[in-house]
Amino acid sequence: MTTFADFGLPAPVVRSLADQGITTPFPIQTASLGDTLAGKDVLGRGRTGSGKTLAFSLPVVTRLATSAAKAAAAGKPRRRAGRPRALVLCPTRELANQINATMEPLATTLGLKTTTIFGGVAQSRQVTALAGGVDVVIACPGRLEDLLGQKHLTLDDVEITVLDEADHMADLGFLPGVKRIMDRTPAVGQRLLFSATLDNGVDVLVKRYLKNPVTHSVDDAAAPPPQMTHHILAVSDADAKKDVVHALASGTGRRVLFTRTKHQAKKLAKQLTGAGVPAVDLHGNLGQGARERNLAAFSSGEVKVLVATDIAARGIHVDDVELVVHVDPPAEHKAYLHRSGRTARAGSGGDVVTVMLPEQRGDVRDLTRKAKISASPQPVAPGDATVAALVGEVAPYVKPAPAPAPQQPSRKGGQSRSRAPQKQGAQRQGASSQGTQQSGHRPAAAAGDGAARPARRRRRGGRGRGPRAGV
Incomplete structure (x- = not known):
């Protein structure tokens, strides 16, 4: 049986892998490590996970x-500010964090430093890390280009470049x-x-930037893992x-539920939590801090349900996800495969x-084909044995945390301000509009039509010039 030590990796790296319980290489690792360690350009193809x-x-x-x-032996510094020696490009923040x-x-x-660079967060920490000197930059293209334009780093010293999930970067329009x-x-x-895959322009990247690449494809990237069991309910x-x-x-194991839209993901997570099934959401409307907190809660097992859009379909690796649910079937089959790939990873089994x-039958038939x-x-139907078998053991009910009480406006600020417009409106409208207000309707002038605005402008101007006529 092949082990990582057989490839001549540094002893500290082999020990680090063993400490993590990683001793036997996966097929893509066994196939490619000989060439990548020899310094050859490599094209690696394989399904998610x-x-x-x-x-x-x-x-x-x-x-x-x-x-x-070698640099130390020659009396040169190991690293220099703003001059990383390796670059990993990937499509999403979540994937950048997972790679890191x-x-x-x-x-x-080995005494090396890594850092991540992506948008959605302040760039100050990233700039500080670069200024302190890093060996590996793991980046999303947009923010990296920003920092390059601001001259916070240069890529002149990069010795090895990795393009990960190149087809997804193409799907997102990142290839330019x-x-x-x-x-x-x-x-x-x-x-x-x-x-x-090599579609959507990825083949152009291969031809333009890889020199005589060695290709390693250990499985059919378009096929689901054999350990994955599919169900259509x-x-x-x-x-x-x-x-x-x-x-x-409602089961006890980890499960990921995919929805088509951000709003649906947020709504479903809230409904599940309110029903005693703690859930967190992950989608593009969340800030980076909220994304990381929610993903950490799911990864740690504090919360067993993640409701997500396709932002989580790639690059999110969480161990022991036993069930993936397409709440809304995706629009195309590649998204189906990548969503489904959150389970049955690294040789484990899982259900999808x-x-x-009824109206989705034709679309689902084409999708699965x-x-x-x-x-x-x-x-x-709800309560069927088929559903119960997929659920397994039902997790205990968890009482939702009470919603925070709404904040009351301060007496000094909010209340005095809220009364002032009412008083001014009553002075402007006169006796007839007072009767209309009491009946529950708002007159046109008070609603902000063109007739009311000139009077307000005259009064503001009058205060600037002196006492108003008639006062």
Whole structure:
């Protein structure tokens, strides 16, 4: 059996992996490590959850440790401010954090520093980290281009560049920025590209930036893992769907529920929590702090249900997710596969459920055909044995935390301000409008039409020039 030590990795790295319980390489790692450690450009293809992050993290830290040792022997500094020696580009903040969580422990054992760069947060910490000197930058294209434009860093010293989830970066429209960034890295550096597919322009990146790349494809990226079991639950209407979804969320294990929109994700998480099933949401409307807190609560097991949009369909690795529920079937089959890939990762098993309304039957049929899923729709109702089997053991009811009491305005500020407009409005409207106010209707002049505004302008101007006529 092949082990990580067989590849000649630094001993501290092998020990770090063993401390994490990682001793046997996955197929993509076994296939690619010989070439990546030899300095060759590599194109790695594999489905989500196949172990690509570790496959490129190991050669990155190994190469940098070797070059750092040579620099030290020559009396040169190990690192310089604003001049990283490795660059990892990825499409989302969540993926950047997950890559860093994998790479940082390995880098630390070799005296290397990593940092993440992405938008949605203040850039001050990122600038400070760069100024202090880092070896590896793990970045999303947009913020990295901003900092390059502000001259907070240069890519002239980059020895190895990794493009991770290149097809997803293409889907999000990042390829022009990726090309601009890649053009600023040394042409003599090593390039690694990992992608599930080569469509949407990824093949252009391969031809333009990889030199005689060695391709390693260990599985059919378009096929679901064999350990994944698919179910299509056909419900009669929206009410039945709601009940079935709430039941599927109520088990004791981790589960991810995918919705089509941000609003639906937020609403469903709130409904589940109110029903005694603690849930957190993850979508684009959340700030970075809220994203990280919610993901941390789910990863730690404090909360067992994550309700998410497709922002979580890639790059979110949480161990032991036993169930993925497509509350809303995705628009296309690639999204289905990436969503489903949150379970059955790293050789584990898992179930994937698609909840289907009658009008969605045709779309779901096309979706599963393209995704090579053979599951047939099963008519279900709330309480059916099929649903109960997927739920498993039901988690205990958790009483929702009371909603915070609304803040009362201060007597000094809020109350005096709220009375003033009423008094001014009564003076303007006269006796006839007072009668209208008492009947519950607001006159047109008070509602802010064109007739009321000139009078207000005259009074404001009069106060500036002196006493008003008639006072």
